[in-house]
Amino acid sequence: MAEAKIALTGRIDSNNAPQVEKDILEQLAGQGQVSLILDAEELYYISSAGLRVILRLKKNYPDLTIKNVSSEVYEILEMTGFTEMMTVEKAYRVVDVTGCEEIGRGANGTIYRIDQDNVVKVYNNADALEDIQHEREVARLALILGIPTAISYDVVKVGESYGSVFELLNASSFSKIISTEPEKMDWCVQEYVDLLKKIHSTEVPEGKLPDLKETVLGWARFMLDYLPEEAGKKLVAMVEAIPHDDHMIHGDYHTKNVMFQNDEVLLIDMDTLAIGNPIFELASMYNAFIGYSEIDKTKIIEFQGFDSETGHTFWRKSLAAYLDTRNELKIQEVEDKARIIGYTRMIRRSIRRKGLENETDRKEIEYWKAQLLDLLSRVDSLVFSRNELVVEAAEENLPMVQEFVDEHLEAAECPMKSQMQISLAVEEIFVNIARYAYGADKGTAVVSVEVSDAPVEVVITFMDHGKPYDPLAKADPDVTLSAEERGIGGLGIFITKKTMDDVVYEYKDGQNILKLKKSL
Numbered sequence: 063m064a065e066a067k068i069a070l071t072g073r074i075d076s077n078n079a080p081q082v083e084k085d086i087l088e089q090l091a092g093q094g095q096v097s098l099i100l101d102a103e104e105l106y107y108i109s110s111a112g113l114r115v116i117l118r119l120k121k122n123y124p125d126l127t128i129k130n131v132s133s134e135v136y137e138i139l140e141m142t143g144f145t146e147m148m149t150v151e152k153a154y155r156v157v158d159v160t161g162c163e164e165i166g167r168g169a170n171g172t173i174y175r176i177d178q179d180n181v182v183k184v185y186n187n188a189d190a191l192e193d194i195q196h197e198r199e200v201a202r203l204a205l206i207l208g209i210p211t212a213i214s215y216d217v218v219k220v221g222e223s224y225g226s227v228f229e230l231l232n233a234s235s236f237s238k239i240i241s242t243e244p245e246k247m248d249w250c251v252q253e254y255v256d257l258l259k260k261i262h263s264t265e266v267p268e269g270k271l272p273d274l275k276e277t278v279l280g281w282a283r284f285m286l287d288y289l290p291e292e293a294g295k296k297l298v299a300m301v302e303a304i305p306h307d308d309h310m311i312h313g314d315y316h317t318k319n320v321m322f323q324n325d326e327v328l329l330i331d332m333d334t335l336a337i338g339n340p341i342f343e344l345a346s347m348y349n350a351f352i353g354y355s356e357i358d359k360t361k362i363i364e365f366q367g368f369d370s371e372t373g374h375t376f377w378r379k380s381l382a383a384y385l386d387t388r389n390e391l392k393i394q395e396v397e398d399k400a401r402i403i404g405y406t407r408m409i410r411r412s413i414r415r416k417g418l419e420n421e422t423d424r425k426e427i428e429y430w431k432a433q434l435l436d437l438l439s440r441v442d443s444l445v446f447s448r449n450e451l452v453v454e455a456a457e458e459n460l461p462m463v464q465e466f467v468d469e470h471l472e473a474a475e476c477p478m479k480s481q482m483q484i485s486l487a488v489e490e491i492f493v494n495i496a497r498y499a500y501g502a503d504k505g506t507a508v509v510s511v512e513v514s515d516a517p518v519e520v521v522i523t524f525m526d527h528g529k530p531y532d533p534l535a536k537a538d539p540d541v542t543l544s545a546e547e548r549g550i551g552g553l554g555i556f557i558t559k560k561t562m563d564d565v566v567y568e569y570k571d572g573q574n575i576l577k578l579k580k581s582l
Contacts, residue, residue, distance in 0.1 A: 066096040074112030098123040103130035154219040166318040168331040197333040233323035274338035316350035345403035351377035391462040405434040470511040483561040490554035499528025
């Protein structure tokens with residue numbers, strides 16, 4: 063249906079209402095049935111006579127809309143029920159952000175400080191009113207669920223787009239704190255991770271937020287046309303295998319979207335709020351601090367306000383704090399999983415923005431693609447657990463495996479004697495896997511540590527996909543024999559069985575699974 067736009071100006075009252083109506087009908091003559099828009103930007107007064115004109119127009123033009131209505135006129139329309147009968151849109155205050163400090167930038171908009179008390183998020187989408195309404199709704203939901211955030215109190219016009227205004231008195235982004243007060247890096251890491259853990263532990267009522275897994279699955283399927291067939295199918299299958307998770311994720315969690323105000327840490331830029339597995343969040347974080355600027359180091363300075371070395375340091379410290387580990391193998395394991403999703407997103411984004419059509423972007427895409435293919439050749443799952451370490455079954459990785467186990471034992475306040483016994487058992491089992499499970503080939507081992515409370519017991523599980531082998535099937539050595547009569551092997555498993563409360567082996571689903579149990 064065609065549109066007809068007519069301006070209402072000045073006053074519409076008993077004196078001029080008939081003439082106003084006549085002028086409008088003359089303008090509409092011969093146009094047939096149209097979608098009528100009344101532009102009230104210059105209308106500052108309307109009486110009941112003017113309302114009756116609008117009512118008669120509404121009866122003849124059911125799709126009638128009134129736009130750019132001042133607060134005073136809107137109040138009259140709302141009081142008389144007109145806002146319920148037809149679409150009435152308020153006029154928006156105009157804000158100019160020229161020269162304003164940029165304090166945040168997300169996927170859908172940029173945040174500027176417009177004065178000491180207030181900031182405005184300017185949306186990339188010129189027709190952003192629905193986006194603004196969505197962000198307001200999800201921000202309220204987050205606040206109700208206990209996530210500290212700012213709520214928009216006004217909508218304004220900024221250039222050709224719209225913006226949401228928030229009160230953030232004297233607030234500073236973590237990016238600004240890190241760049242101007244580098245000595246506060248560790249404090250920022252801890253506060254940043256504490257808030258992240260709070261977000262990820264927040265369960266969201268069904269249907270309130272989109273599931274990011276569906277979006278990421280779309281990214282992976284897009285890559286089927288740009289990766290070798292086997293790699294593309296593996297990528298899609300790995301995303302499909304990520305279990306559903308109804309806990310909250312922010313979706314664009316970086317240091318420009320975390321603010322410090324009046325001794326409180328606040329989360330902003332809420333339009334990307336979703337539910338999903340934490341690996342989706344970590345992928346976005348990796349991109350923000352490393353991925354996007356991996357080749358062009360100037361990008362992170364423009365985006366975050368600090369250099370790539372600072373970004374890398376903050377990312378690694380944050381990931382370690384999030385995983386509650388100092389173990390470099392564990393940190394690298396999870397980073398590699400995040401990188402797979404991160405590179406997938408960046409490649410898709412660049413290709414959709416015609417990145418293959420210019421040399422600079424094409425080189426960047428090829429670099430990301432090479433990294434992605436390397437990762438897909440050696441990572442088999444995108445799921446991770448803080449209690450589980452996936453590691454190449456190689457003897458040189460034993461110190462890292464023991465460090466990983468020791469961290470959990472120390473957290474459980476394991477007695478020194480028990481910790482030494484467990485360390486001996488871990489060494490024996492892992493070295494056996496490294497030496498014999500895969501023969502001349504390479505393979506991975508999974509080591510998980512679980513500590514129960516009642517009774518206090520630690521269970522350490524080793525899993526590998528090597529050839530089936532039950533170390534418990536071998537007879538114990540006869541320790542009563544003399545040195546000349548005794549065989550060389552078998553002592554490690556013997557010590558393990560003697561020092562652990564229980565040792566259990568099974569071969570299941572193509573895996574050797576061995577569990578060590580020890581009461582503390």
